[in-house]
Amino acid sequence: MSDPNEPTQGEKGEEEIPLGQRIFDNPFLLLIACIVVMFVFYTGWGLVELAMLPEAPLP
Amino acid sequence: MSASMRTCPTTGLKVDSTADALIKVNAVVATVALLIGGVAGLLVLLTRWQAVHLLDVVWFYRLLTIHGMNMLIFFILFFEMAVLYFASAVLLNARVPAPKVGWAAFGLMVLGTGIVEWTMFAGKADVLFTSYVPLRAEPPYYLGIILFAVGALIVVGHFFAILVVAKREQSYTGSVPLVTFGAVTAAVIAAVTLLHGALVYIPTWLWSMGLMEIDPEFYRLIWWGLGHSSQQINVAAMVAIWYLLGAFTVGGIVLNEKISRTAFVLYIGFISMASAHHLLVDPGFGPSWKVWNTSYFMYMAVLASMIHGFTVPAGLEAGQRLRGVTQGLFGWLRRAPWSDPGFSSLVFSLVIFGFVGGITGVTFGTEQINIIAHNTLRIPGHFHATVVAGTALAFMGVTYYVIPLIFRREVAFFKMARVQPYFFAGGMFVFSIAMTFAGTFGVPRRHWDVTFAQAPFQVQFSPAVDLVIGVMAVGGLIGILGGAMYIVITVWSVFFGRRLAPDESGLGAERLGLPLGIVSPPKPLPAGADESMLARHPLGHVPGTMVLVLVFLVAFVVYYFVNWKLLSDVWSVG
Numbered sequence: 268m269s270d271p272n273e274p275t276q277g278e279k280g281e282e283e284i285p286l287g288q289r290i291f292d293n294p295f296l297l298l299i300a301c302i303v304v305m306f307v308f309y310t311g312w313g314l315v316e317l318a319m320l321p322e323a324p325l326p
Numbered sequence: 327m328s329a330s331m332r333t334c335p336t337t338g339l340k341v342d343s344t345a346d347a348l349i350k351v352n353a354v355v356a357t358v359a360l361l362i363g364g365v366a367g368l369l370v371l372l373t374r375w376q377a378v379h380l381l382d383v384v385w386f387y388r389l390l391t392i393h394g395m396n397m398l399i400f401f402i403l404f405f406e407m408a409v410l411y412f413a414s415a416v417l418l419n420a421r422v423p424a425p426k427v428g429w430a431a432f433g434l435m436v437l438g439t440g441i442v443e444w445t446m447f448a449g450k451a452d453v454l455f456t457s458y459v460p461l462r463a464e465p466p467y468y469l470g471i472i473l474f475a476v477g478a479l480i481v482v483g484h485f486f487a488i489l490v491v492a493k494r495e496q497s498y499t500g501s502v503p504l505v506t507f508g509a510v511t512a513a514v515i516a517a518v519t520l521l522h523g524a525l526v527y528i529p530t531w532l533w534s535m536g537l538m539e540i541d542p543e544f545y546r547l548i549w550w551g552l553g554h555s556s557q558q559i560n561v562a563a564m565v566a567i568w569y570l571l572g573a574f575t576v577g578g579i580v581l582n583e584k585i586s587r588t589a590f591v592l593y594i595g596f597i598s599m600a601s602a603h604h605l606l607v608d609p610g611f612g613p614s615w616k617v618w619n620t621s622y623f624m625y626m627a628v629l630a631s632m633i634h635g636f637t638v639p640a641g642l643e644a645g646q647r648l649r650g651v652t653q654g655l656f657g658w659l660r661r662a663p664w665s666d667p668g669f670s671s672l673v674f675s676l677v678i679f680g681f682v683g684g685i686t687g688v689t690f691g692t693e694q695i696n697i698i699a700h701n702t703l704r705i706p707g708h709f710h711a712t713v714v715a716g717t718a719l720a721f722m723g724v725t726y727y728v729i730p731l732i733f734r735r736e737v738a739f740f741k742m743a744r745v746q747p748y749f750f751a752g753g754m755f756v757f758s759i760a761m762t763f764a765g766t767f768g769v770p771r772r773h774w775d776v777t778f779a780q781a782p783f784q785v786q787f788s789p790a791v792d793l794v795i796g797v798m799a800v801g802g803l804i805g806i807l808g809g810a811m812y813i814v815i816t817v818w819s820v821f822f823g824r825r826l827a828p829d830e831s832g833l834g835a836e837r838l839g840l841p842l843g844i845v846s847p848p849k850p851l852p853a854g855a856d857e858s859m860l861a862r863h864p865l866g867h868v869p870g871t872m873v874l875v876l877v878f879l880v881a882f883v884v885y886y887f888v889n890w891k892l893l894s895d896v897w898s899v900g
């Protein structure tokens with residue numbers, strides 16, 4: 268239970284910070300995750316779909 | 327530490343003077359864009375209202391372009407730049423490491439905006455904000471957007487730099503506050519958005535000068551990587567502001583940091599791919615790609631919104647129950663500060679975003695149902711509930727706190743400020759629902775004349791459409807009135823409002839002009855308060871919120887089902 272405008276401490280002062288919290292505390296890790304998911308599933312896969320489209324049989 | 331820090335007498339936070347100034351200028355430019363976009367919106371509305379049909383065809387599309395760009399891009403993004411500086415430098419007591427870079431980025435954004443405005447008003451860019459190739463604007467239009475985007479990308483980089491410096495200089499300890507975490511989410515998504523922006527606008531600029539070819543389907547794929555993802559910056563920023571306003575107005579708490587943060591991370595992971603829902607009727611992509619990107623994985627992001635939709639009101643309810651407001655299921659709502667525009671904005675933003683925007687969005691984003699919603703008025707009906715009644719209203723609500731805390735002025739015309747969110751939210755609620763209805767009858771979006779007067783073919787809509795569009799127009803006009811009130815209040819406050827003395831905290835102020843959360847802030851929680859102190863009710867610790875959430879789920883199921891039914895009527899078998 269905490270205030271959304273205040274930094275949060277680990278449960279008790281000096282305790283080891285849990286792995287999940289360490290990951291969440293690293294914005295650059297989150298940034299990489301975001302870029303990878305987007306570029307693999309949406310952008311990359313989408314481009315592959317376009318590259319594999321057959322030519323239109325129109326004149 | 328930078329020499330020029332002031333200490334805020336209300337919050338005790340140290341505010342860097344560059345952050346202070348950058349927040350102000352970004353907010354001011356955002357308001358100018360809102361004004362331009364609002365006037366354009368009024369004229370567009372009066373044209374879509376077939377009974378008035380004000381503009382000629384050229385100016386309809388020109389002003390629709392101007393409305394889309396000014397509202398969705400300039401107003402929202404300039405405001406978000408202010409949010410990024412606030413959530414980093416101000417909330418973390420941190421200094422802005424590169425003031426010159428901050429100003430250069432702002433300058434680039436303003437320059438880009440100016441160029442785009444000029445091309446649009448001069449009729450050099452009647453391409454709507456999507457500028458689908460092969461519609462061609464003149465080259466400066468694309469260049470303006472590129473400059474604007476580069477500026478925004480620099481601000482995002484600067485935001486991360488502020489985080490790094492704050493951590494290194496230990497201006498805070500532990501993990502960043504949840505509101506800042508929401509801003510981190512927005513900034514991360516902004517980076518992905520702007521990457522797609524570069525990938526699409528640079529080639530398109532070259533194409534506009536005849537230097538290369540662009541495939542229209544390629545354009546749509548990459549453009550929506552930008553166009554949709556940018557909406558998710560808005561969602562993340564809006565949710566961060568919900569938490570912020572909740573704490574300011576009624577002492578809302580975060581029930582569980584882990585859950586709220588995980589929900590933000592789900593946005594980071596899974597929300598951008600939903601860009602594919604704009605391409606559900608495009609022939610270039612197969613069903614696997616479409617379904618993967620708009621359901622299965624993307625539903626993790628929907629889950630995230632539903633988590634915030636629960637935790638925000640639950641935090642409001644728990645915060646008040648812990649402070650002794652325990653009457654019945656909804657005592658915490660009845661006794662809430664409804665005359666604080668920060669609070670009313672928060673609640674209306676949350677409710678309309680969830681009930682109208684969220685439910686319609688998930689439904690229209692379903693591959694099968696999309697075919698009956700695509701390019702109808704249902705789509706702008708949906709996003710005026712999300713980005714207007716949701717995001718824009720949340721931004722308006724927080725402005726009533728930004729004026730005293732950052733601009734150090736009283737809010738002018740405070741009685742009007744109290745009712746402003748009611749006009750804006752009420753109007754946009756009616757407007758977006760009526761617009762969605764009109765779309766359900768098949769009325770197209772972005773259409774100058776739905777009577778098809780000079781068209782070689784005739785389409786007869788249900789006679790109900792005239793009525794529904796009339797209701798939409800009335801709702802829109804009320805919303806515009808609310809928007810105009812906001813502009814009058816903010817402009818007057820910022821330029822002519824009474825200045826607050828440097829040590830004036832506003833606590834207990836007798837004069838009208840400061841929101842309740844500043845005059846009589848929520849009293850601190852008793853030491854060691856946690857949910858075990860909440861009375862146990864058959865519906866849990868936050869029974870009122872549980873009831874609201876159940877109503878929401880029922881509405882969701884009903885709307886989703888009705889749409890499958892509508893879809894099944896499209897093909898009558900046998």
Ligand code: HEM
Pocket residue numbers: 367368370371374390391393394397398401402454455456706710713714718754757770771772773802803805806809
């Ligand atoms: C009370 C204020 C507003 C009114 C009455 C209004 C009205 C309208 C109308 C009538 C349309 C045309 C729909 C069509 O023909 O397809 C439209 C489109 C649009 N509006 Fe608004 N609007 C308002 C505020 C906003 C705000 C604050 C935003 C963004 C933050 C926004 C974003 C858009 C966008 C992106 C479009 C689509 C443009 C396009 O299709 O190219 N509007 N609006």
Ligand SMILES: [Cu+2]
Pocket residue numbers: 553554557600601603604
């Ligand atoms: Cu979208």
